[in-house]
Amino acid sequence: MAKLLHILAAPRADGVSRTRKVAAAFFDAYRQAQPNATIDTLDLFAAPLPEMDALGVEAKLKHQAAEELQGAVAQRWAEIERFVQQFLAADKYVFTAPMWNFGIPYRLKHYFDVIVQAGLTFRFVSGSVEGLAAGRPAALLTSRGADYRPGSPFAPFNQQEPYLKAILGFLGITDFRVAAFEGTDSHGAEERLALAVEQARALARSF
Numbered sequence: 001m002a003k004l005l006h007i008l009a010a011p012r013a014d015g016v017s018r019t020r021k022v023a024a025a026f027f028d029a030y031r032q033a034q035p036n037a038t039i040d041t042l043d044l045f046a047a048p049l050p051e052m053d054a055l056g057v058e059a060k061l062k063h064q065a066a067e068e069l070q071g072a073v074a075q076r077w078a079e080i081e082r083f084v085q086q087f088l089a090a091d092k093y094v095f096t097a098p099m100w101n102f103g104i105p106y107r108l109k110h111y112f113d114v115i116v117q118a119g120l121t122f123r124f125v126s127g128s129v130e131g132l133a134a135g136r137p138a139a140l141l142t143s144r145g146a147d148y149r150p151g152s153p154f155a156p157f158n159q160q161e162p163y164l165k166a167i168l169g170f171l172g173i174t175d176f177r178v179a180a181f182e183g184t185d186s187h188g189a190e191e192r193l194a195l196a197v198e199q200a201r202a203l204a205r206s207f
């Protein structure tokens with residue numbers, strides 16, 4: 001039975017958030033197509049993501065060096081590892097995230113700083129790296145104030161999709177699909193929302 005992890009990084013409420021409208025279309029279609037699938041939602045604006053401050057980095061590096069972790073460092077590592085294990089327990093990923101400042105919302109970047117861990121989500125092998133989440137599909141459900149479709153003047157500014165593609169690829173995830181509501185803030189937005197909803201439904205049926 002498929003286990004999907006929904007990583008929600010759109011802080012505005014259902015009915016208000018344009019990104020969540022795309023997500024709602026996806027999940028309606030997905031539940032219809034796969035009624036037995038499990039869906040876990042991780043709301044990144046509510047989750048107690050462990051800080052990757054000096055203590056967080058110490059925990060990361062000591063774990064990576066296979067050193068013994070004690071006290072506060074061990075405690076911080078345990079918090080980090082809970083998120084890593086939740087990520088690894090899924091076999092499909094859906095990211096619901098608007099474009100913010102040409103990239104992803106900061107809580108989603110924070111999440112990657114927590115879960116990208118040597119020996120758990122990737123490993124070093126003979127001078128190279130191997131992603132340990134290979135073979136799992138991922139999808140981005142998004143909305144963006146401007147239109148970033150190929151050929152549009154804003155297209156070169158899109159750091160959101162290339163970043164996600166790179167970091168997921170690093171974890172071995174190469175099946176990366178996108179449904180995007182482009183140009184939420186300009187004329188003709190309703191038609192572009194309808195397009196994104198269709199895209200999201202089609203994506204869900206083959207996910």
Ligand SMILES: Cc1cc2nc3c(=O)[nH]c(=O)nc-3n(C[C@H](O)[C@H](O)[C@H](O)COP(=O)(O)O)c2cc1C
Nearest residue numbers: 012017018019098099100101102143144145146184
């Ligand atoms: C903090 C912040 C930064 C944003 N940065 C961009 C941006 O760089 N490019 C863009 O096209 N739209 C940007 N927007 C607009 C949002 O991408 C757009 O309004 C989107 O539909 C918001 O999604 P939501 O309705 O789910 O909150 C930004 C919005 C916010 C709140």
